[in-house]
Amino acid sequence: MSALTPASEQFLDDTRALSILAELIDLPGDQREGAIRAACGEGPLAATVRAMLAADESADQFLDEPPILRAPGLESTRGQGLSPGTRIAAYRLECLRGSGSMGDVYEAQAPGGGRVALKLLRPGVALRELRRRFEFEIVALSRLQHPNIAALLDSGEFESQEGPRPYMVMELVEGHAITEHARARNLGGPDLLTLFARVCDAVEHAHRCGVIHRDLKPANILVQTATGEPKIVDFGVARGVDPAATLASLPGTHLIGSVPYMSPEQAAGQAADTRSDVYALGAILYELVAERPAFSHQGVALPELIRRVREQGPPTLRASARFGSRARDVALVVSHAMAKRPEGRYSSVGQLAADLRAIAEGRPVSIRPPGLWSVAMSSARRHKSRVVMASVATLCVMASAVVAIVHVMDAHDAERRSDQLIEEIVRGTDVFVVALNQRMHAERQPLEARRAVLEAAREYLRRVETRAGDDPRVLESLARVYLELGRVVGGTSTGSLGQTDEAAELFGASARMYESLVTSGDTDERRLGLASALEESSMMAGRPVAPEIARRAAAHIEIVASRVGAAQAAELRAHALSLLAAAAAHAGDVNSLRVLEVQLAELCAAEPSNADRWTSLGQAQRFLAEMLAITDRKAAHTIARACRETTLHAISLGGPERDVSTRNFAMNEVVLALLSAGEVPAEELIRSAEQAVDATRRLMTSDLHDNFARSEYVHVLLTFATAGERIAVADPPAGQGLSRSDIAARMARKVREELALADSNRPPSLAPYPIEADLRRAIQVALARLDAIAAGRGER
Amino acid sequence: MTRAQPSQQSPLCVEEAVPSATLIALLYQELKLMAHSRLAHERPGHTLSATALVNEVYLRMQGAERTWSGKQEFFLAAAEAMRRVLIDHARKRRAEKRGGDLKREAFDPDLGVELELDPSVDAGVLDEYLERLRVIDPPGHRVVMLRFFAGLSVNDIADLLGADRRTISRRWRVARAWLLERMRHGA
Numbered sequence: 010m011s012a013l014t015p016a017s018e019q020f021l022d023d024t025r026a027l028s029i030l031a032e033l034i035d036l037p038g039d040q041r042e043g044a045i046r047a048a049c050g051e052g053p054l055a056a057t058v059r060a061m062l063a064a065d066e067s068a069d070q071f072l073d074e075p076p077i078l079r080a081p082g083l084e085s086t087r088g089q090g091l092s093p094g095t096r097i098a099a100y101r102l103e104c105l106r107g108s109g110s111m112g113d114v115y116e117a118q119a120p121g122g123g124r125v126a127l128k129l130l131r132p133g134v135a136l137r138e139l140r141r142r143f144e145f146e147i148v149a150l151s152r153l154q155h156p157n158i159a160a161l162l163d164s165g166e167f168e169s170q171e172g173p174r175p176y177m178v179m180e181l182v183e184g185h186a187i188t189e190h191a192r193a194r195n196l197g198g199p200d201l202l203t204l205f206a207r208v209c210d211a212v213e214h215a216h217r218c219g220v221i222h223r224d225l226k227p228a229n230i231l232v233q234t235a236t237g238e239p240k241i242v243d244f245g246v247a248r249g250v251d252p253a254a255t256l257a258s259l260p261g262t263h264l265i266g267s268v269p270y271m272s273p274e275q276a277a278g279q280a281a282d283t284r285s286d287v288y289a290l291g292a293i294l295y296e297l298v299a300e301r302p303a304f305s306h307q308g309v310a311l312p313e314l315i316r317r318v319r320e321q322g323p324p325t326l327r328a329s330a331r332f333g334s335r336a337r338d339v340a341l342v343v344s345h346a347m348a349k350r351p352e353g354r355y356s357s358v359g360q361l362a363a364d365l366r367a368i369a370e371g372r373p374v375s376i377r378p379p380g381l382w383s384v385a386m387s388s389a390r391r392h393k394s395r396v397v398m399a400s401v402a403t404l405c406v407m408a409s410a411v412v413a414i415v416h417v418m419d420a421h422d423a424e425r426r427s428d429q430l431i432e433e434i435v436r437g438t439d440v441f442v443v444a445l446n447q448r449m450h451a452e453r454q455p456l457e458a459r460r461a462v463l464e465a466a467r468e469y470l471r472r473v474e475t476r477a478g479d480d481p482r483v484l485e486s487l488a489r490v491y492l493e494l495g496r497v498v499g500g501t502s503t504g505s506l507g508q509t510d511e512a513a514e515l516f517g518a519s520a521r522m523y524e525s526l527v528t529s530g531d532t533d534e535r536r537l538g539l540a541s542a543l544e545e546s547s548m549m550a551g552r553p554v555a556p557e558i559a560r561r562a563a564a565h566i567e568i569v570a571s572r573v574g575a576a577q578a579a580e581l582r583a584h585a586l587s588l589l590a591a592a593a594a595h596a597g598d599v600n601s602l603r604v605l606e607v608q609l610a611e612l613c614a615a616e617p618s619n620a621d622r623w624t625s626l627g628q629a630q631r632f633l634a635e636m637l638a639i640t641d642r643k644a645a646h647t648i649a650r651a652c653r654e655t656t657l658h659a660i661s662l663g664g665p666e667r668d669v670s671t672r673n674f675a676m677n678e679v680v681l682a683l684l685s686a687g688e689v690p691a692e693e694l695i696r697s698a699e700q701a702v703d704a705t706r707r708l709m710t711s712d713l714h715d716n717f718a719r720s721e722y723v724h725v726l727l728t729f730a731t732a733g734e735r736i737a738v739a740d741p742p743a744g745q746g747l748s749r750s751d752i753a754a755r756m757a758r759k760v761r762e763e764l765a766l767a768d769s770n771r772p773p774s775l776a777p778y779p780i781e782a783d784l785r786r787a788i789q790v791a792l793a794r795l796d797a798i799a800a801g802r803g804e805r
Numbered sequence: 806m807t808r809a810q811p812s813q814q815s816p817l818c819v820e821e822a823v824p825s826a827t828l829i830a831l832l833y834q835e836l837k838l839m840a841h842s843r844l845a846h847e848r849p850g851h852t853l854s855a856t857a858l859v860n861e862v863y864l865r866m867q868g869a870e871r872t873w874s875g876k877q878e879f880f881l882a883a884a885e886a887m888r889r890v891l892i893d894h895a896r897k898r899r900a901e902k903r904g905g906d907l908k909r910e911a912f913d914p915d916l917g918v919e920l921e922l923d924p925s926v927d928a929g930v931l932d933e934y935l936e937r938l939r940v941i942d943p944p945g946h947r948v949v950m951l952r953f954f955a956g957l958s959v960n961d962i963a964d965l966l967g968a969d970r971r972t973i974s975r976r977w978r979v980a981r982a983w984l985l986e987r988m989r990h991g992a
Contacts, residue, residue, distance in 0.1 A: 023941045030979045065982035075855035075956035661940045
């Protein structure tokens, strides 16, 4: 059984505290203490409730006034700034230069007459936390001495009316953000790269001194107007490299930093390391080269932006003509620095700087085009998730890119199978697969547009196949394209076109190619490719899982897991376990499923914030509860309750699998209703099951083209209809004024309404999953039984 | 009408309308346009509350083709849209203030107006905790959204959601106490 993790405990504690607070808050002050003791004894919960009551009493105007909009032109009337002339220690303030999240920055005069920047912590709600961060910045900066880092000159504490406020004095940097500087000077080519390499040097220096910046962005990198030197100016959210030397985990800071430059791991709320700074530098370089940010926050809500940072790659970087023949290398360096997974990036900032200088000086770079390993890993993770929303325009661009590649190949026809041709094919395929992944899995992409790209893909394949020969590199490329194409045509991914027969052939061909590749040379990439092809074959969209093939896929994943580092191995094993769990569920193998559930729970406990794993655990638990519901109601009930906790935790973690978890939660709630028949009043059970059905419908209608969501919704309807029978005939009848026939009639009506709704909003062009027909037949059987009960014939 | 306490409430208990993404996006544009047209040409410093803005958009859009199912959905969507306007604004403002060319005003060229919030509240942090509240206490979250971002009074919210005034008032205080506690002390 899954142990509760700290995160889910926090979740439960908060929920409990909120409900206790709701009971206490209207009581007179002198009765509260007794009520707290009665409700939660003397423990952390009591302390939480007391703290919240205290917060309520001191809430004052908090959130009472809605935001105020003001016509522009007049300075803000808040009056938080100190007036010019104010003395802080030996410094005389001259003017307010700006305000950051932590405090205000003034320009000031130093005793010797020189001008400095003075940063003063501002009082606010999160004072204690800000103070710790501010003090850490002082400590971190005092360790750093680098010409490209604004130097710390002095620090201290200033007695203000609001109490002591710490300040720090820094070198004053007169200049502009690096992006503005580059734009204004029209900087490009070697000049831009060497300028940026100096920024990298400064970050590398910080890393060597044990400081991670964590919030690198153009606004924090100024270029001094007088000298042209770049300077990093803000270490406000930095942390130590050595975990023992860092601050205790800062509350509420897991989303700190600026999202467009934030690494995916930071966006996922995980810890940052030096490679997170590598990513941020890559994102800034992207912006410098492309002259637009990798991820734009214009008109995008924060959660959506975070989702994009975590799941999507930035638009393909087309380095401008300013980089001449090295444009491709520049794009390669940027994409290597911006790899989604830290292992895929430069392992140090120094290596990034070295490659930038290599390009500037006309030497070759240290990296090759992206290896299949990273692609295999990321597509294995992506296959269930929902990705990207692309416009029809980008799809057209992609289609024409494919045509261009085909032309290149035609041009090389004379030197068939020359090394250069093979290189082109492999490179073209890389570009192609990435594009296919990003564009085709788009949820709201019109079917016609997806089909158009598919046609381009087929054309591409025909051309390559006729030229391929038996070069293993080409074979590997083809195996990948078959796999990706299969996913789009009829895989389990969101946005699949549901053409399962064609997809089955594609997956089969891909698996055969990978198999022969593994025999001739056993690499991780090939084995993972083989595993992915088998996995897709085993769970063809909307068909029952083929347990035997799934087990073979899991075995290949296990072989790779035994050869790689611990972190990757855990990731791979979790994936294999979820695959095996699906297989066991479909094979009706309760005992295996029980073991797998325990193993998954262990992996979850090892990484409480890994949403993918908790999603898999929740699914395994729901499978188990459904299977046990027939044979062992008590055990099923326990598991279903655990499943509720697990899925709630997974949902609270967010991430791409959130919808999957939410659906899983809903399905489990219906199972719980079924299991509680006879114990809980029927009215309540029906209501909760109806809500679950409504929730899955809402999730489905958010994307009419999502066949996977649609078939899960029909599955929920089947469980609902089955539960209806159980609730209606529960002995003793626990309905409150509801007769058996009332219950049966009400639930049958609901199922029929939902089926009609499902039909009315199906896009006519969407081929339904084969499994949907099976589910619908089963629903008709269940409906007939409900009708019989409704007519007074079905009672025992 | 009595309503369940949060603890007994299934997280799926969302009887109220769920505003569509399209409506939210539409209102987001509409709020920004309306703010601009009301303020951009006013004398400097002239103010307008979010409450007035949301109500004006409501009145104006009533005449137009209805794209929402009821008043409830409209205000829930408007609160969500207002939240986005505020968060976008706060983010832009922060980026600007930290930039090389530091400016004093909280002016948003895109919005054409200044937007301000209690200076002791960090909009980003508030947003983050609101997201958590959405998960652990959906009804409380809804009340906070309607109260703060759409500027509705407790009575208005009670009418809108078909609940009694005391329940809404309690929800408001409980959710606000949780937010304030967490924002002050973290966790």
